[in-house]
Amino acid sequence: MKTLVVAATKAEVTFFYQHFNLPEGDFIESKNFDLLITGVGMVATAFSLGQHLSPNKYNLVVNLGIAGCFNRKIELGSLLNINEDIFAELGAENGDEFLTITDLGFGENRFKPKNKRTVNLPAVTGITVNCVTGSEKSINNLKKRLNPTTESMEGAAVFFACKQQNIDCLQIRSVSNYVEPRNKENWKLGLAIKNLNDWAIAFISEMN
């Protein structure tokens, strides 16, 4: 049984590729782990995992990525263990009220992954969105409704797929930006990606 490492973009795992001398490609099989680049967003992620995730082959999925953070006390570049993730937009508006897919009786919007491993990083709740949050009104609504620490565009889709296949899952995110009206100059992409890759290289190396 192997570990499947999952990221949305190659850029987020660039040093991981270099360290393990991995060939170009979106699905790379190696002796001790496989690596899958899904593309950005929950649809691309679900499709890609639908193609590659098999319980006969994998006993652990490690989802790696950068994320936006709602909490300004958490420094940019910090690593977080997302141990709960929520599809934030999946549901229905009823005037100013939001009804989740659970309220509507159509399933779950909130996922806690099955995971036997302990990871020495702060554990937080994330949300998963199709549209990166970028207005004070949306930020306040999300904080009030879900009280999230981070925001990504894939996390809950990975947890969903792992739950469907009964596979353990870790989601490790590095904070690249605060959730705010969009200003890419404020992002610390390089730092976030470096810290994420250092963690991932150490984790995979120690496992094998």
Ligand SMILES: O=C(O)c1cccc(C(=O)CC[C@H]2O[C@@H](n3cnc4c(=O)[nH]cnc43)[C@H](O)[C@@H]2O)c1
């Ligand atoms: O512009 C670049 O050079 C660059 C390099 C690597 C990655 C990116 C991305 O934009 C990755 C998109 C990825 O990041 C997650 N993300 C990051 N911040 C947020 C956010 O505030 N809200 C939602 N998602 C965020 C997301 O999971 C995307 O897949 C650019």
